[in-house]
Amino acid sequence: MKGVLNMTKLGFYNGLREIGGTFVVVETDTARCMFDFGFANADIIDNKVSCAPCDMAYYYVNLGILTPMDGIYDDTTAHKLGLKSYSEDTKKNFFIISHMHIDHMGGLGMLDPEVPVYMSSDSLKLYRAIASTGEAEVREHKNCIGIDYDKTFTVEDITVKVVQVDHDVVGACGFIIETKDGSICYTGDYRFHGFHRDITENFAKTCHGANVMITEGVTASFEDIDMLSLEEPADMGNSEEVVEEYMRDKIANEEGLIVINNYNRNVERIHRLINVCKSEGRTLVLEPIQAEYVHAFYPEDEISIYAQNLDECCFDIPDDWKKVSRKDLISNPSKYVLQQDYKHIYELIDLKDVLSLYVHMDGAPLGDYDPSYKKLHDFMDKLEINYEHKGTGGHSRPYYLRYMIDHIEPGTLIPLHSFRPEQVMSEHAGCRILPEYGDFYELKNGKLSKINN
Structure with a gap:
């Protein structure tokens, strides 16, 4: 891994075969874009166990709830973990957060306070309300930047576009991440049975043709599914x-x-x-x-x-x-x-x-x-x-997972955020990858190839 120059790497950590805690890294020579930053392995958390807030990130990394990564924690926490701290890392490290569910953003208060965290403007508005009511985990992360839907921002050689999706929380979005080596679409969590199916439909149109598509697959987790044979449901059920x-x-x-x-x-x-x-x-x-x-x-x-x-x-x-x-x-x-x-x-x-x-x-x-x-x-x-x-979930039913992939037609499909990501598939994806924890891939000319660690 060390010494490889002039390339885009994708690294995969938490949230690959579980629901929650998605942590993916898009890395270039000068920058590291990470998403999301919620809690993995959340069942191990026991609210009856207390610890000092300054120690929580250290404990949560040891328990597999948060990811050990250079350039995101404060000096004390990073050094105890054998990592580079945010202040020591020469790369421009930043996060993008898809929405305000705890399994996607619960760890924000455990980052070094200076780490830039980008999210939709609506998510930022909700996050500030969460903090003002005392509902933020550990502490409010101050260095958050709200980006309007369909707008882009650039950190060094990584450009990110914020694209709205419909979910059961206000402010939800996915992202298109671009480097000189190709484009990566990350869906976040989405649904077609909410008040705004058109918003999710537009996400598919905006992301059409992405070189890589990273998608949630929550509803493929619970029973055997032949996704390729699914037909559109007659109605949306509990919409x-x-x-x-x-x-x-x-x-x-x-x-x-x-x-x-x-x-x-x-x-x-x-x-x-x-x-x-x-x-x-x-x-x-x-x-x-x-x-x-x-x-x-x-x-x-x-x-x-x-x-x-x-x-x-x-x-x-x-x-x-x-x-x-x-x-x-x-x-x-x-x-x-x-x-x-x-x-x-x-x-x-x-x-x-x-x-x-x-x-x-x-x-x-x-x-x-x-x-x-x-x-x-x-x-x-x-x-x-x-x-x-009487409720309705925030995750697309299995047919609509395939529907989204069919309409984006990515070169490479990567399903995660699911107990059974292998069930998520489409004939309209060029190929599919099911990464394991710690796997890295090189993106070059829009194609992914695994890097041997």
């Missing part, structure tokens, strides 16, 4: 529109209080539900953190917040936000929908007598791999609360 119409029906017809457990970075869903509630004669009452995220993107929305947990807030509440009390909900339950995070579920003990329906809408806990998921259901059974799940 965002279907979830919204389900909620409209419940809001109109349930007699008592409705409580929703929504993934709070899916900001557009809540913005639209505010208006659905208003049209049906109800008020959507938000947790303060959810309200802050909505306000960042939709300052025109009339915000109502639940006053019960305001003492937990670490940010100032605007004077024009209406405060709704527990007494208000109990006195007139048919006039409200309450958005509530799982951490406040014990509040339902006081509300259960007026509670008509609890809807789990992609909020935490996400599934039965989380020990809290069973506890949620046990709690609902104990209080005899009417419980339903």
